[in-house]
Amino acid sequence: MAAIFDRSVRVLLSLRPEWPYVTLVQQDDGPNLAVPIAYKDEFSKTMDYFRAVSSETKAAGTLLLDWNLQPLDISVPNKI
Numbered sequence: 001m002a003a004i005f006d007r008s009v010r011v012l013l014s015l016r017p018e019w020p021y022v023t024l025v026q027q028d029d030g031p032n033l034a035v036p037i038a039y040k041d042e043f044s045k046t047m048d049y050f051r052a053v054s055s056e057t058k059a060a061g062t063l064l065l066d067w068n069l070q071p072l073d074i075s076v077p078n079k080i
Contacts, residue, residue, distance in 0.1 A: 010070075010073055012042065012045070013045065013046060013049045013066075013067070013070065014045065018063060018066070019049065019063070022049060022052045022053060023052055024045070024048035024049060024051075024052050025048055025051035025052045025055060026048055026051075027044070027047065027048070027051070040074065042074055043071070043074050043075065046067070046070045046071060046074060047071075049067060049070075050067050053067055
């Protein structure tokens with residue numbers, strides 16, 4: 001299971017064998033969205049996984065830790 005934390009090679013969450021039971025939860029901006037934000041698709045999917053996992057009581061702690069590393073790798077400001 002140590003490979004799950006290898007940040008040198010990023011594998012999309014949707015392609016990882018640890019995530020098969022997760023049903024994505026898309027962002028709900030409500031009916032009066034003022035300005036849509038053009039998120040990168042990879043970032044949007046990662047956040048969809050986060051919303052799903054945080055609402056899922058079966059999620060293991062290692063999956064949450066793995067998710068927490070993903071936005072850090074994707075977002076440019078976090079690389080500075």
